Amino acid sequence: MNVSGTRTGIVVKKLPKPLISQSFSTPIFILLLGIFGFSFLFLNENLALAVQSSGVKNPYEGNTQAVEEGAALYKSYCAFCHGTGARGAKGPNLTDEFWKWGGTDEAMFETIAHGRPGTQMGAFLMAEKLNEDKIWKIIAYLRSQATYGDWAQRYPSKEAQKVITSEWKPPAGITPDPKAGEALFKDPNGKAGCINCHTVNGQGGKVGPDLSHIGDRSPEYLLESIQNPSAYIAPEYTPIQIVTKEGKRFIGIIKHEDDYSIQIRTAQDESLIFSKNDLQNKVPRNVSLMPTINLTDQELYDIVVYLLILK
Numbered sequence: 001m002n003v004s005g006t007r008t009g010i011v012v013k014k015l016p017k018p019l020i021s022q023s024f025s026t027p028i029f030i031l032l033l034g035i036f037g038f039s040f041l042f043l044n045e046n047l048a049l050a051v052q053s054s055g056v057k058n059p060y061e062g063n064t065q066a067v068e069e070g071a072a073l074y075k076s077y078c079a080f081c082h083g084t085g086a087r088g089a090k091g092p093n094l095t096d097e098f099w100k101w102g103g104t105d106e107a108m109f110e111t112i113a114h115g116r117p118g119t120q121m122g123a124f125l126m127a128e129k130l131n132e133d134k135i136w137k138i139i140a141y142l143r144s145q146a147t148y149g150d151w152a153q154r155y156p157s158k159e160a161q162k163v164i165t166s167e168w169k170p171p172a173g174i175t176p177d178p179k180a181g182e183a184l185f186k187d188p189n190g191k192a193g194c195i196n197c198h199t200v201n202g203q204g205g206k207v208g209p210d211l212s213h214i215g216d217r218s219p220e221y222l223l224e225s226i227q228n229p230s231a232y233i234a235p236e237y238t239p240i241q242i243v244t245k246e247g248k249r250f251i252g253i254i255k256h257e258d259d260y261s262i263q264i265r266t267a268q269d270e271s272l273i274f275s276k277n278d279l280q281n282k283v284p285r286n287v288s289l290m291p292t293i294n295l296t297d298q299e300l301y302d303i304v305v306y307l308l309i310l311k
């Protein structure tokens with residue numbers, strides 16, 4: 001194998017020899033140490049500067065005008081999924097310290113510019129959508145709304161722009177209990193049976209999405225997801241119906257498909273593989289695999305407040 005070559009696209013440089021070898025006599029050693037010691041300090045400083053200037057950084061820090069423009073762009077491109085004030089809806093909350101893909105300027109820019117494949121977060125760096133400048137303005141706006149660290153001070157916004165988050169409240173007469181919600185959620189034989197289809201912190205079924213961080217979404221979105229699962233189905237969970245040549249019918253979510261075969265996962269969390277030769281047809285359905293479960297209001301809100309603490 002050609003280690004030092006560029007075959008893999010990575011240039012492997014040989015490490016320099018140690019600067020100080022043991023054959024030096026002590027006085028020379030001390031002299032050298034002095035010189036290198038100084039230059040090392042120097043080097044360190046340069047290095048720190050280099051890292052700072054090569055690290056991607058938002059050019060609009062402290063720019064109130066940019067925050068304002070970012071707010072308008074956010075409204076037209078992002079609010080639909082991330083909610084008013086970026087407090088989370090279909091997409092996660094972008095104002096708290098929980099980041100799946102990273103909360104540095106560089107990571108956020110990457111997420112927004114190129115999207116995160118395999119998720120619904122698409123790419124926005126395109127002529128007909130956003131340019132780099134506009135993306136930085138949106139990030140400036142998101143910083144101004146941050147509820148952690150000193151971001152909001154570093155990206156001041158006009159007072160009027162601060163979102164007054166309407167404190168969400170359950171209906172009068174209901175005091176939700178997250179512990180009761182958790183018990184209901186996690187009981188595989190209970191009336192809700194959520195755990196049979198959803199994983200939380202490594203445990204549970206795989207029919208639906210992992211809910212370990214679902215508390216990032218808005219309470220309104222969570223309520224709707226439970227009360228009316230088919231209102232919004234993420235594309236990667238679109239169910240299909242398969243009819244075999246023998247006339248047997250199966251419903252599930254596509255897990256894998258190639259020219260010859262198709263693999264689906266059913267609502268019972270079974271994985272089935274079909275040879276395409278054996279199929280009569282396959283059609284997408286607009287009814288979610290998640291059933292509408294008959295819960296009392298108390299149970300519903302118990303579960304919602306439990307989900308809200310999963311971050």
Ligand code: HEC
Pocket residue numbers: 074077078079080081082090091092094098099100101102103108111112116119120121122124138
């Ligand atoms: C079609 C819905 C949709 C739109 C529109 C959308 N997003 Fe997203 N976004 C998502 C979803 C869903 C995720 C979570 C992806 C995942 O599963 O990891 C996400 C993730 C993100 C993340 C990463 C969050 C993290 O935890 O690391 C950032 C940042 C982000 N979006 C910013 C934006 C911005 C800014 C816009 C507007 C330019 C935007 N999004 C538009 C749906 C959307």
Ligand code: HEC
Pocket residue numbers: 090185192193194195196197198207208209214222225226229230232233234237267268288289290291293303
């Ligand atoms: C038979 C399997 C099944 C059961 C039981 C089930 N779900 Fe789901 N759930 C799904 C599937 C599949 C999806 C994705 C498609 C959709 O959005 O309808 C989903 C989506 C969701 C979402 C939206 C997640 C997101 O990332 O947008 C939430 C929230 C949710 N379920 C909560 C629950 C709760 C709470 C229960 C129990 C009361 C439950 N589910 C029971 C299969 C199930």
